[in-house]
Amino acid sequence: MNDEEKKIIISRISEYRQNESGEFQRTPVSPLNRWLTYAMLIPVVVVMVFAGIFFFAAFLALVALAVVVVGIRFWWLRHKYEKAMQQSNNINRQSATDQTEFIEDAQIIEETEIHRDGQRK
Template identity: 45%
Template sequence: MDENDRIIIKRISRQGNAGGPEDETVHIFRADGGSPGKRWLTYLLLAPFLIIMVVLGIFFFTAFLALFAVAAVGFGLRLWWLRRKLQKSMDAVEAPYVVIEDAEIIEESIDRANQNKRNDRHEQS
């Protein structure tokens, strides 16, 4: 059997100060599969673990998706509210107006108006 074909767990323990470390090797999986009974036992032990991991994965993904959806809706409502508020302020600033096609600009000041009145009186006399 090749060393690369199996997963090995090693435990090193020391007992007291005397002696070197003891190596204990436990073979979890073998490439040749071992006996069919051990293989099915391994599958039966791993199946609940895999089912729990899948359920937890679905749960956390759903929770993340729900939080993302709530945040997206909140952000969208905030943008809608700001846009609505800006539109109202723009409508309040705009006043009704009338477009004048032809206009003659007359510049008149108080001094000029008084001077014109005096000239009119002098011309009539």
């Protein structure tokens, strides 16, 4: 295969041809071929749009599900925390009421006053 045959094959594959001045020009495409190309691209574009809508909806559903799961988890932790705080407050109230009952039953045996100089009166 000589160099001239290689040039012809390469120029036909790339659809660019070199004119006498050395510039490359695109070979003209017939209007029928152009319209056939557009007619084939329309269904491809429609399928791609529907696939994009489907995957976007699936992604949006997964994000919504993740938000719900995280929200339920935070609610559950807050619920447990509030329940623990109520139990803690109940224990504190019971211990406070126990102390007040104990103090109410106590008797004052002796009253003393201590002044700053440290002497009792």
